[in-house]
Amino acid sequence: MKEYAYFLGCITPNRYPGIEAATVKVLKKFDIETRDLDGASCCPAPGVFGSFDLNTWLLIAARNVTLADMMGLDVYVTCNGCYGSLQEADHLLKEKPELKDWVNENLKDEGLEYKGNIEIKHVVELLYDDIGIKRLKEAVVAPLDAKIGVHYGCHFLKPSAVRGHGSSERPTILDELVEATGAESVDYKDKLMCCGAGGGVRTRDLEVSLTFTKQKFESMKKAGIDATINPCAFCHLQMDRGQVEIKEKFGEEFFNMPVLFITQLIGLSMGMSTEELGLNAHAIPMTEKFIR
Amino acid sequence: MKGLVIGGGVAGLRAALDIANAGFDVYLVERDFSIGGRSAQIVKSYPDLINIKDVLKPLMEEVYNHGRITLLTNSEVLGLEGETGNFKVKIEKKPRYVPEGKSCEKCIEVCPVEVPNEFNERLDKRKAIFVPFSYAVPDGCVIDETNCLHFKDGSCSRCKEVCDGINFDQKAETIEIDVGSVVVATGFDPFDPNLRPELAYDKYDGVITSLELERILDEDGPTGGKIIINGEEPKSVVFAHCIGSRDKKVGNPYCSRICCMYTAKEAYMLREKLPNAEISVCYIDMRAFGKGCEQFYEEVQKKQVLYRRGVAAEVYSNGGNLVLRAEDTLLSEPYESAADMIVLAVGVEPREDSSELAETLGIKVDECGFFVEKNLYDPVETEKEGIFLAGCCQGPKEIADSIMQGGAAAAKAIGLMGRHSN
Amino acid sequence: MSLVEDIEECGWVFGKDTVDSLYACMQCGKCTGSCPSGRITGYRTRRLMNKVQSGDRSILEDPDIWLCTTCYTCYERCPREVKTTDVIRALRNVAAKEGHMSKAHRATAMYVIKTGHAVPINDATKKLRKKLGLSEIPPTTHKYPEALKAIQDISKKMKFDKLVGFDWNTMNLEDREEK
Numbered sequence: 001m002k003e004y005a006y007f008l009g010c011i012t013p014n015r016y017p018g019i020e021a022a023t024v025k026v027l028k029k030f031d032i033e034t035r036d037l038d039g040a041s042c043c044p045a046p047g048v049f050g051s052f053d054l055n056t057w058l059l060i061a062a063r064n065v066t067l068a069d070m071m072g073l074d075v076y077v078t079c080n081g082c083y084g085s086l087q088e089a090d091h092l093l094k095e096k097p098e099l100k101d102w103v104n105e106n107l108k109d110e111g112l113e114y115k116g117n118i119e120i121k122h123v124v125e126l127l128y129d130d131i132g133i134k135r136l137k138e139a140v141v142a143p144l145d146a147k148i149g150v151h152y153g154c155h156f157l158k159p160s161a162v163r164g165h166g167s168s169e170r171p172t173i174l175d176e177l178v179e180a181t182g183a184e185s186v187d188y189k190d191k192l193m194c195c196g197a198g199g200g201v202r203t204r205d206l207e208v209s210l211t212f213t214k215q216k217f218e219s220m221k222k223a224g225i226d227a228t229i230n231p232c233a234f235c236h237l238q239m240d241r242g243q244v245e246i247k248e249k250f251g252e253e254f255f256n257m258p259v260l261f262i263t264q265l266i267g268l269s270m271g272m273s274t275e276e277l278g279l280n281a282h283a284i285p286m287t288e289k290f291i292r
Numbered sequence: 293m294k295g296l297v298i299g300g301g302v303a304g305l306r307a308a309l310d311i312a313n314a315g316f317d318v319y320l321v322e323r324d325f326s327i328g329g330r331s332a333q334i335v336k337s338y339p340d341l342i343n344i345k346d347v348l349k350p351l352m353e354e355v356y357n358h359g360r361i362t363l364l365t366n367s368e369v370l371g372l373e374g375e376t377g378n379f380k381v382k383i384e385k386k387p388r389y390v391p392e393g394k395s396c397e398k399c400i401e402v403c404p405v406e407v408p409n410e411f412n413e414r415l416d417k418r419k420a421i422f423v424p425f426s427y428a429v430p431d432g433c434v435i436d437e438t439n440c441l442h443f444k445d446g447s448c449s450r451c452k453e454v455c456d457g458i459n460f461d462q463k464a465e466t467i468e469i470d471v472g473s474v475v476v477a478t479g480f481d482p483f484d485p486n487l488r489p490e491l492a493y494d495k496y497d498g499v500i501t502s503l504e505l506e507r508i509l510d511e512d513g514p515t516g517g518k519i520i521i522n523g524e525e526p527k528s529v530v531f532a533h534c535i536g537s538r539d540k541k542v543g544n545p546y547c548s549r550i551c552c553m554y555t556a557k558e559a560y561m562l563r564e565k566l567p568n569a570e571i572s573v574c575y576i577d578m579r580a581f582g583k584g585c586e587q588f589y590e591e592v593q594k595k596q597v598l599y600r601r602g603v604a605a606e607v608y609s610n611g612g613n614l615v616l617r618a619e620d621t622l623l624s625e626p627y628e629s630a631a632d633m634i635v636l637a638v639g640v641e642p643r644e645d646s647s648e649l650a651e652t653l654g655i656k657v658d659e660c661g662f663f664v665e666k667n668l669y670d671p672v673e674t675e676k677e678g679i680f681l682a683g684c685c686q687g688p689k690e691i692a693d694s695i696m697q698g699g700a701a702a703a704k705a706i707g708l709m710g711r712h713s714n
Numbered sequence: 715m716s717l718v719e720d721i722e723e724c725g726w727v728f729g730k731d732t733v734d735s736l737y738a739c740m741q742c743g744k745c746t747g748s749c750p751s752g753r754i755t756g757y758r759t760r761r762l763m764n765k766v767q768s769g770d771r772s773i774l775e776d777p778d779i780w781l782c783t784t785c786y787t788c789y790e791r792c793p794r795e796v797k798t799t800d801v802i803r804a805l806r807n808v809a810a811k812e813g814h815m816s817k818a819h820r821a822t823a824m825y826v827i828k829t830g831h832a833v834p835i836n837d838a839t840k841k842l843r844k845k846l847g848l849s850e851i852p853p854t855t856h857k858y859p860e861a862l863k864a865i866q867d868i869s870k871k872m873k874f875d876k877l878v879g880f881d882w883n884t885m886n887l888e889d890r891e892e893k
Contacts, residue, residue, distance in 0.1 A: 042830060538793055
């Protein structure tokens with residue numbers, strides 16, 4: 001049995017708890033136990049808070065990492081923003097002793113000390129490395145017969161030198177996970193493009209941000225894709241709620257494309273119900289193929 | 293005293309001939325089946341559009357027929373000992389299994405193995421027994437033992453059934469020669485564009501390298517000189533400069549020096565064949581520094597080849613049509629350009645095994661992998677006395693410069709051997 | 715202080731070398747050509763690097779600098795290895811310091827100071843959490859007041875509250891003219 005602390009972030013627990021439920025359940029089926037990371041906060045978003053004040057960003061991120069560090073558990077995330085923030089902070093602190101000293105000086109009053117003994121993992125790494133494609137395939141009881149458009153999101157892959165998942169131009173890790181469920185991963189134009197939400201753009205200029213999203217959905221529709229999957233709660237929100245917002249902003253027809261978090265798709269393939277995975281709470285309803 | 297030249301491209305050929313003509317015997321060692329090097333794949337020179345074949349073929353034949361030159365093709369240098377004036381060099385001579393000289397080529401017809409043809413940049417196929425290219429020297433067929441079924445599992449000897457000359461029993465041999473000087477002229481490798489995956493070279497047939505276009509432009513090439521991409525003549529072509537050059541991300545921080553001008557030449561030749569096509573070039577900075585090059589660049593522009601400042605950013609396909617994305621940096625506007633054919637102007641890289649050869653010879657490579665010259669004042673010498681450099685193995689350069697450097701290295705080798713002989 | 719020095723100061727967590735990588739920009743346009751934002755907005759990464767190189771402070775007032783989604787495509791592809799995304803974030807820090815922070819961004823920051831989360835929980839989600847068998851309140855700053863206090867202490871210590879214009883009396887944003 002393996003044990004991890006789960007860094008929830010904001011969007012997962014506070015908007016899409018289905019991601020949380022699906023993730024914890026799927027991992028548990030493979031003997032990976034999840035522990036609460038009590039008192040964690042916003043990661044805080046690397047492109048947003050990192051753009052306002054890097055000192056505040058680093059300290060809050062370091063505090064979150066340190067909470068897990070003091071539990072002695074590696075931590076996993078279900079949002080690329082959280083991944084970006086925590087892993088970048090952890091990387092900087094491991095690389096630069098002067099930063100570590102500064103952080104510890106400032107966290108002292110909270111009774112915290114960053115030591116740097118843990119690693120920040122994305123749940124995709126747990127699925128791919130800890131569990132593995134073979135075991136995931138073996139666990140499939142209700143294979144998906146669908147064309148899936150994979151959306152990687154940016155901060156899962158980039159900066160590649162820190163993330164360590166190889167080339168950010170031709171990733172395959174999520175496609176392999178999708179295909180393990182019996183579904184087909186279909187290529188589409190601008191597959192690796194940003195969803196449009198990051199860097200504070202969604203907050204500041206929703207229309208620009210949704211234009212990214214709209215372009216991606218147009219490409220996916222053209223490629224005959226049934227649903228899109230992602231590894232990121234923030235992309236997930238942008239792509240699910242975004243479809244409603246696109247209709248509101250641009251007055252266009254709904255794309256009506258179901259949006260699933262990777263563990264929700266895997267959960268379906270393992271025979272879990274649409275409801276227990278929180279899929280029926282999405283803004284865009286699931287289509288036939290994703291109802292169990 | 294004898295000389296040694298490693299590499300049978302233009303630089304090595306020039307060096308070998310000059311040394312021989314000065315009255316010294318010289319060995320010319322070439323790894324491939326034929327001499328000629330990269331230049332043999334090129335159709336015309338820039339800026340004067342000379343047919344390379346018209347220059348190269350006589351040079352190759354002269355080398356082959358020269359009484360003082362011992363040509364060792366399909367051979368590699370394995371080791372070097374000793375010092376200037378008295379080197380002992382170990383060379384592996386691999387067999388070609390077919391006698392040199394004009395052949396009837398019946399063996400090619402019966403050979404069942406087809407593999408990509410390296411000389412044509414894998415755009416067509418060749419057999420396991422083949423003639424390297426139309427004016428290869430030495431002439432005649434050769435057997436590529438890595439693909440030949442006889443050497444794989446003994447299951448085939450069809451070529452031998454139609455040709456008595458073929459001898460499967462030939463064995464590689466290692467010889468040792470004594471030489472006074474060594475000219476290293478081992479050339480370069482073109483950059484592998486798959487290291488820039490956003491340009492989708494491996495994904496779409498319409499994205500080709502400049503060397504592939506060179507083969508397509510050749511009347512002796514895989515398309516007989518017809519410009520055909522995906523079965524059709526392209527209506528729009530975009531050239532992309534600096535692919536694998538000026539690029540720290542792929543470990544090549546240097547300028548490859550030749551791509552601006554060979555692209556201009558290819559654009560010129562393409563314009564002659566495709567008078568109505570849209571042709572444009574994405575460039576960062578235009579480097580037309582050679583004699584006559586700026587004027588040639590202007591001439592190409594006047595042929596309505598559109599130069600747009602800004603490097604090629606990425607390539608995607610929109611339902612069969614290729615689209616190149618870039619920024620026009622003079623307008624500060626990103627744009628998308630549909631193209632039937634995208635030509636990646638790939639840069640010059642050191643040979644993959646240049647570090648190994650450097651170790652064998654006891655010379656140095658720089659941080660990019662090119663061999664290092666002694667200093668500014670001794671530009672063809674290395675730090676190891678008696679070993680000289682010529683051509684692209686020392687750094688990217690055009691054909692004319694490689695020939696010049698081959699001559700310079702020969703002069704130095706001749707001087708050295710002359711001093712030792714007296 | 716020069717613009718680059720300001721950026722170095724705000725971006726000290728990345729290190730001086732990271733910020734100074736911008737001097738290596740050769741204006742090839744790989745960044746802008748690769749930029750998904752630039753395709754639909756006036757944001758021009760290459761021009762931004764050029765303006766920073768030449769110390770043009772007007773860039774700080776340019777609303778377009780806020781249209782980068784930090785997707786890192788330019789960062790990954792830059793042939794001179796300019797750490798574009800880091801430079802942009804540090805540059806925005808300078809802009810924020812000079813008061814160029816949109817109301818919407820200040821509001822996002824306010825939520826973190828107030829609740830510990832940029833996107834705090836709501837009643838609908840609480841209900842959904844319960845239905846899914848999760849704790850109604852997640853085990854975050856939402857559940858632990860002392861954890862929220864830690865975030866608020868950091869905000870005060872880093873003067874983040876001042877930067878954002880957070881009023882501790884009203885627990886809301888101060889009125890501020892948007893630059």
